[in-house]
Amino acid sequence: MIKYILKRIFYSFLTLLVLVTLTFFMMRLLPGDPFIGQKAIPETTLKALNEKYGLDKPMWQQLLIYMGNVFRGDLGISIHYNRPVNDIIKQAFPYSFDLGIRALIFATVMGILLGIVAAVKRGTHWDTMSMLLAIIGVSVPGFIVGSLLQYLFALKLTQWTGIRFFPNTGWDGFASKILPSFALSLSSLATVSRLMRTSMMDVLSQDYIKTAKSKGLSQKNIIWKHAVRNAIMPVITVLGPISAALLTGAFVVENIFSIPGMGKFFVYSIQTQDYTMISGTTLFYGAFLIVANLLVDLAYGFIDPRVKLNEVKE
Amino acid sequence: MNDKIKQHIDISQFERIGADTDGNKTVSGPNTSYWRDAVRRLSMNKAAMAAHIIIIIITLSSIIVPFFSPYTISEQHLSHTDAPIGFKDPTDGHIHLFGTDSLGRDIFTRVWYGGRISLSISLAAVLVNFIIGIIYGGIAGYAGGIVDNIMMRIIEIVNGIPYLIIVILLMMVLPAGTMTMVIAYATVGWTGMARLVRGQVMSLKEQDYVVAAKVMGAKPARIIGKHLLPNTLSVVIVNITLSIPNAIFTEAFLSYIGLGVPVPLASWGTLANEGSRVFQVYPSQLIIPAICISLTMLSFNLLGDGLRDALDPKLRR
Numbered sequence: 001m002i003k004y005i006l007k008r009i010f011y012s013f014l015t016l017l018v019l020v021t022l023t024f025f026m027m028r029l030l031p032g033d034p035f036i037g038q039k040a041i042p043e044t045t046l047k048a049l050n051e052k053y054g055l056d057k058p059m060w061q062q063l064l065i066y067m068g069n070v071f072r073g074d075l076g077i078s079i080h081y082n083r084p085v086n087d088i089i090k091q092a093f094p095y096s097f098d099l100g101i102r103a104l105i106f107a108t109v110m111g112i113l114l115g116i117v118a119a120v121k122r123g124t125h126w127d128t129m130s131m132l133l134a135i136i137g138v139s140v141p142g143f144i145v146g147s148l149l150q151y152l153f154a155l156k157l158t159q160w161t162g163i164r165f166f167p168n169t170g171w172d173g174f175a176s177k178i179l180p181s182f183a184l185s186l187s188s189l190a191t192v193s194r195l196m197r198t199s200m201m202d203v204l205s206q207d208y209i210k211t212a213k214s215k216g217l218s219q220k221n222i223i224w225k226h227a228v229r230n231a232i233m234p235v236i237t238v239l240g241p242i243s244a245a246l247l248t249g250a251f252v253v254e255n256i257f258s259i260p261g262m263g264k265f266f267v268y269s270i271q272t273q274d275y276t277m278i279s280g281t282t283l284f285y286g287a288f289l290i291v292a293n294l295l296v297d298l299a300y301g302f303i304d305p306r307v308k309l310n311e312v313k314e
Numbered sequence: 315m316n317d318k319i320k321q322h323i324d325i326s327q328f329e330r331i332g333a334d335t336d337g338n339k340t341v342s343g344p345n346t347s348y349w350r351d352a353v354r355r356l357s358m359n360k361a362a363m364a365a366h367i368i369i370i371i372i373t374l375s376s377i378i379v380p381f382f383s384p385y386t387i388s389e390q391h392l393s394h395t396d397a398p399i400g401f402k403d404p405t406d407g408h409i410h411l412f413g414t415d416s417l418g419r420d421i422f423t424r425v426w427y428g429g430r431i432s433l434s435i436s437l438a439a440v441l442v443n444f445i446i447g448i449i450y451g452g453i454a455g456y457a458g459g460i461v462d463n464i465m466m467r468i469i470e471i472v473n474g475i476p477y478l479i480i481v482i483l484l485m486m487v488l489p490a491g492t493m494t495m496v497i498a499y500a501t502v503g504w505t506g507m508a509r510l511v512r513g514q515v516m517s518l519k520e521q522d523y524v525v526a527a528k529v530m531g532a533k534p535a536r537i538i539g540k541h542l543l544p545n546t547l548s549v550v551i552v553n554i555t556l557s558i559p560n561a562i563f564t565e566a567f568l569s570y571i572g573l574g575v576p577v578p579l580a581s582w583g584t585l586a587n588e589g590s591r592v593f594q595v596y597p598s599q600l601i602i603p604a605i606c607i608s609l610t611m612l613s614f615n616l617l618g619d620g621l622r623d624a625l626d627p628k629l630r631r
Contacts, residue, residue, distance in 0.1 A: 011467070015474035022475075026483045135619075139612035141563050143570050144604040147590055151597055244476040252570060256590070267571050270486060278486075282479050289476050 004301055012294045019286045020070055023279045024063050053079070053276075075280035080272045085280035088265055093284075095171055096254065096261035100246045102177060103185035107242065111189045112228075112235060115196020119204060119231075120223060130193060137190025143252040146183035150256060153179060169258035180257045184249050188242045192235055200231040236300050240293035247285055352548075355624035362620025365613035372610055376429030383423040384408045388578040391418035396596050412602050416592055424580055425602055431581040433610070435495045436561035442500040444554055447507025448543075454508070455515030456538060462512070469505045477502040478567070485568060490576040499564055503557070510553055514546040548625035555618035559611035566607050582607045 041049070050056045054065060069076065075085035118130040154168040167176045203209065204227055212222050254263030262281060269277035346354070356362055380387070385408070394401065397414040412421035454465040484498040518524060524541050532540075562582075568574050569583025570590075580588075582603045589600030 011470055012474065015471045018471050019475050022480070023483065026487050029487045135612065135615055136608075139559060139615050140604075140608040141566055141570075141611075143567070143590070144586065144600075144608060147593055147600055148604070151593060155594060244478075248476060248478040252567070255571075270482065271572065273486075278483075282483060285479055286475055290474055293474060 001301070005298060008294055008297050008301075012290050015290050016287055019290075020067055020283060021063065023282050023286075024066050027275045027279045028059065028062075053077075070283060075283065076276035078269070078274055078277040078280070080269065080274040080277060085276055088277070089262070089280070089284055092260060092262045092265055095259055096247070096250050096263065099171070099177070099180055099184060099250055099254070099259060099261060100243070102181040103188065103246050103250075104239075104243060106181060107185035107188035107246075108192055108235070108239070110185075111192025112196050112232065114189070114193035116200055116223065116228060116231075118193065118197040119200035122201065127197075131197070134190040134193045134197075137186045138194070140186070142183055142187060142249045143256065145186050146180065146253045146256040149179045149183050171257070171259040171261075176257075180253050180259060183256075184246060184253045187249070188245060191238065191242065195234055195238060196231065199234045200227060203227045203231040233300075233304055236296060236303065240289070240296040243292045244289045247289065352621075352624045356620055359620040359623065361616050362624075365616035365620070368609060368613040369617065372429060372606070372613075373433060376426050376433055379426035380423060380430065383420065383426075385420035385423045387419065387424050387427045387580060389419060391420075394418055396592065396599075399598055413596075413598060415588060415599055421585075421599065421602060424585060425582070425606060428580050428582045428585050428603065429606060429610075431492060431575055431579060432562055432565055432583070432607070435492055435499075435565050435575075435581070436558050438496045439499040439503060439561045439564075440554055440557050442496060443504040443507050443557065444550070446500065446504040448511050448546075448550065450504065451508035451511025451513075452515055452538065452543070455512035456519060456534070456542070458516070462516075466509075466512070469508060472502060473505050475502075478564070481564060481568065482571075482573060485573045490574075492575055492579070495565055495568065495575065498568075499561055503561070506557065507550070507553060510549060511546055514549055515542050518542050518545055552618055552622045552625060555614055555621055558614045559618075562607060562611050562614075 047056070054062060057065070066076075073086070075089070077083065078085050078088060081088065114130040114134070118127045121127055150168065154166045157166070158164045165175065166179050167173075170176050171180075209222060209226060212226050217226075250261060251263035251266055253259075254261045255267060262285075265277065266281045268274075269281065384406075391403070391414060393405070394403065394410075395414060395416055395418040397410050397418075399411070399413045401410045401413055402408075403410065410420050410422065412425060415421055415424070450465065454462045480502050481498045484501060485494060488494040488497060519537075519542060524537060527537055527541060565574070565581060566583035566586060569581050570587045572587065574584050574587075575581050585603035586600055586607065589596075589603055593600045
């Protein structure tokens with residue numbers, strides 16, 4: 001077990017290292033100059049600016065300095081906002097995290113429930129309905145769902161009824177959080193429910209379920225005590241990729257609903273070629289997801305003893 | 315005893331019925347091959363067939379409509395901007411079937427032209443992924459051991475980085491264009507296919523018939539070409555079909571946040587982005603490209619699901 005944990009941690013660290021190097025070189029390869037676009041800058045000022053941001057040193061030195069800073073938790077100063085990137089993340093990320101975690105919980109809980117219902121009532125209308133919802137959820141991108149929900153429930157519903165059920169934009173109070181969280185979670189919900197259905201059907205056809213049935217256990221007991229516990233395993237493995245999808249998906253959902261999260265800063269920093277801001281955000285998100293993946297892997301190792309066995313066999 | 319019976323019963327008065335000695339040698343139905351059977355199963359799946367037809371219609375329209383449209387994608391009609399659906403141009407009598415956008419450009423033409431771009435980017439990206447994935451996965455799976463170990467660790471590291479973030483970074487470094495989209499997506503998108511092929515090859519090469527071929531002296535090239543790849547084909551086809559919607563989504567997402575193909579080109583994502591700016595006033599400008607994106611993704615998903623059911627022998631009941 002210790003070996004498994006150490007191995008996972010080592011790979012996560014390696015991934016992080018690759019990410020830092022990659023980000024650094026890509027930022028340096030970018031066409032354009034962070035000081036372009038404002039008024040013509042005198043030669044001396046430009047030199048002083050380059051010196052201030054360390055852009056005059058050789059590439060490898062810049063990389064090492066950069067790595068050192070990153071691992072000390074210093075992501076540099078945003079060229080555009082003239083504020084530490086850490087500060088901006090500290091201010092904006094809680095909103096994104098709040099949105100993301102709501103969407104994550106909603107997607108997993110609803111997805112698992114839908115998957116169970118579809119598998120248990122296989123071939124009935126319940127199954128068809130939940131799989132229809134799942135395939136639509138997989139097929140309609142979050143930014144379209146977000147815009148449509150905003151139009152129908154925030155704009156039109158208010159016009160028709162005269163009562164404001166959901167605010168159009170913002171992140172203040174429970175009502176304003178419903179539409180964005182739902183829009184963000186739909187595709188993940190669909191993924192989870194499809195996975196849960198397949199896995200549940202697989203488990204339900206196993207011999208030990210038949211044994212439980214022939215012992216005379218109630219349907220409720222069989223499903224919740226015997227089937228779900230085993231069927232839920234594959235869902236845990238996709239939690240990592242799902243958190244990645246939710247975090248990046250939040251970029252557009254935040255834009256649609258004007259939520260003051262990281263999405264706004266990230267998209268804007270792309271347009272203004274704010275080197276440090278982009279690399280800082282990328283690294284932060286990358287590291288966040290790498291840690292999330294690591295936790296999922298470790299949790300999986302603890303929950304399912306078969307994983308360790310497979311590792312040994314390899 | 316037998317002779318006695320024969321004397322009493324005249325065999326010529328009897329006729330042999332049933333048990334047709336020649337008949338049981340003939341096969342009742344024609345031989346069905348694996349693929350013919352798969353096509354038959356697929357054609358019984360109504361949802362998959364409907365999806366198939368929709369894909370054909372969308373693809374053909376994307377190819378044909380821009381040729382016959384009286385408008386070009388960047389032609390502006392400033393006299394009637396934001397025209398509604400089915401607007402008839404009073405000056406020349408042409409009809410803007412889907413209306414016009416805020417610059418007076420014909421949305422019908424732009425939608426189908428956008429379909430060309432979105433679909434060709436997605437197909438090209440998926441094709442590149444397929445080629446890289448099948449080579450990489452094939453080598454890793456067939457070689458096994460330390461080669462496989464190293465190759466899989468590389469995949470693990472590439473996979474550890476959220477792909478949209480890498481695509482965004484790449485899109486910024488490379489010059490804007492359709493080719494860039496393909497490259498950006500293919501840089502990170504091949505890992506799924508490689509993993510799949512590797513897993514298939516790993517399990518297939520242990521099968522008895524492959525061992526038998528090896529014992530009989532077949533060369534690796536023959537084993538890979540004749541036994542391993544054809545048997546992975548069904549899984550690969552399903553994976554390709556199911557990764558097209560993913561590519562369409564990525565393209566739309568990037569265009570939507572402003573990293574898409576450069577103007578005057580416009581993909582479905584670009585149209586959705588433009589439409590979302592005036593969405594609250596002219597909802598049709600977002601809804602039309604949104605329907606195109608969603609319908610195409612939905613169709614490929616349904617077709618992929620249908621293909622998986624048709625091609626997977628384990629699911630046959």
